[in-house]
Amino acid sequence: MKPTGPLRGMRLPRRALVALPLLVLLALPAAAHVLNTDLSKLSRTEIFWTYLQLGFTHIIPLGFDHILFIISLYILEPRLKPVLMQATAFTVAHSITLGLAMYGFIQPPSSVIEPIIALSILFVAIENIITDKLNPWRLLIVFGFGLVHGMGFASALTGLGLPQKDYFGSLISFNVGVELGQVSVILLCWALVGRWAANKSWYKQRVVVPVSVVIGLIAAYWTVERVFFA
Secondary structure: OOOOHHHOOOOOOHHHHHHHHHHHHOOOOOOOOOOOOOHHHOOHHHHHHHHHHHHHHHHOOOOHHHHHHHHHHHHHOOOHHHHHHHHHHHHHHHHHHHHHHHOOOOOOOHHHHHHHHHHHHHHHHHHHHHOOOOOOOHHHHHHHHHHHHHHHHHHHHHHHOOOHHHHHHHHHHHHHHHHHHHHHHHHHHHHHHHHHHOOOOOHHHHHHHHHHHHHHHHHHHHHHHHHHOO
16 A cells, blocks of 8 residues: 555655664663762863763763754754754753753752653654744744753753862863764764755655654653653
């Protein structure tokens, strides 16, 4: 029986077929950060590199939900300028709430933040499916979700703690590590798909829609899990 309607002609390129099982693996529970270092014995340079690595690993490989969010932002319009605009809005937003949370100005409960992060992924995935172009107001949506994701980053960083002798510097280096992780995700998406498929007539049907469906299903599962079973 041949598929009809929106599914008609929805065939995935080989690279996209390889990527889909990887996305499914991202639904597995994340491991926690472990810091087995006596920070009081480290120099400022060593502290910088320690928290830079922690920020990077918070995205790759531990930040499964953040990885899916970045992929969702990228695939709808994989040209460099739109991706950089969204990434900049997201960076500014999560830097604000991460700093506010770490300095104690806000205390977001993870029981609220984590389901909202999952919903943000679901929202962007659904938007990718139903729209044909990147709308200007999406920057505001990305900024708003970036505020929420920053609170999620703060939850992980609070568990690790920050060294008193270089509190601000370690906070900055963690944030830089997060950004390097996000840029790495974007570059990987570009290398696997965007570089050779973005301008194809079938890009929306064969890449954006199926990948967004998979991401949306994972995000929906996470939402239910985090609301009712966390």
